[in-house]
Amino acid sequence: MTDSPRAAGTQTLARGLRVLQLVSMAADGLSIQEVAARLDVHRSIASRLLSTLAEFHLVTRGGDGRYRTGAGLAALATGIQATLRSAAEPVMHDLAAELGATISLLVIEGSQAVALSVVEPPGAAYVLSFKTGSRxxxxxxxxxxxxxxxxxASPGEAANVTEARERGFASTFGEVEPGAYGVAAPISVEGxxxxxxxxxxxxxxxxxxxxxxLMAAAAxxxxxLLG
Known part of the structure; x- marks a missing residue:
């Protein structure tokens, strides 16, 4: 029994989005073979996916044959970020008021964590905060x-990453701001x-x-986001 056209189309879309994510996170871009290996697909499939993304200027192929993010991704990223902020900020305001602490929304950009939005608790005399755009x-x-x-999960990932995935949140002390505690809950939505x-x-x-x-707020x- 073969997959329906709709199922096949959904799989292709998911793969294309995953390729875009992989390329955007690779500081030096990715080759066709590297994309194929990470998706566990034939090289020809990876090539077609990259070619389609390139047609829409979401990725671009350099002289070294490696694919990197293209100019078209900037407009797409702006829309995605607006969607994330719109969904998260009302929840962030509630959470900041509930916990009396600064709450931020962060996303991955390459090898860095970048703050899209920062909400401080209302009426607080003193808060620990940072700016939107901090990384x-x-x-x-x-x-x-x-x-x-x-x-x-990826082979060889750090133990604290595995632990955070299993329990639903991560906690650290003094790793970004000396003397400060950090607690964060992941938000994962396909696409x-x-x-x-x-x-x-x-x-x-x-x-x-x-x-x-934080886990309840992330949910x-x-x-x-899922509507």
Missing amino acids: HPLARGSAGVALLAAQS LPPACLNLITYRPETAEGAGPA RVRAH
Whole structure:
């Protein structure tokens, strides 16, 4: 029994989105063979997917034969980011008020975690915060761990990433801001870049109880994104 045209089309779309995600996360781009290996498909399938993405200027092939993100991705990224912010910010305002701490929405950009939105708790005399657009390496901080945990498991991944995926949130201390606690819950929706909600605070009692609340908030955002 063969797959229906609709099922085949859905699979092709999912593969194309995955290719776009893989290329966007590779600092030096990817070759056709590398894409084929990561998708576990024949080289010819990877080539067709990359060619289609190139037609829409979402990726571009360099002189070295490696594919990197193209100019068309900027407009697409802007729309995706607006969608994520629209779904997340009402939830973030509720969570910041509930926990009395700064909540941020972060996504993966290459090898870094980038803040798309930052919400401070209302009426607080003093808060720990940072600016929208702030970034740090994925290897550091609760947000970086949660963003890696939002992806499928990979061979040799760090133990804290595996742990965060299993329990639903990541927690760190002093890895991005000295003396600060970070707690983050991943948001994974097919077709969208890995994202997370992150809390940052100097208060250990706030961080210790924040995991379940962040997980519930991430689930609300995911439900909004799925419609």
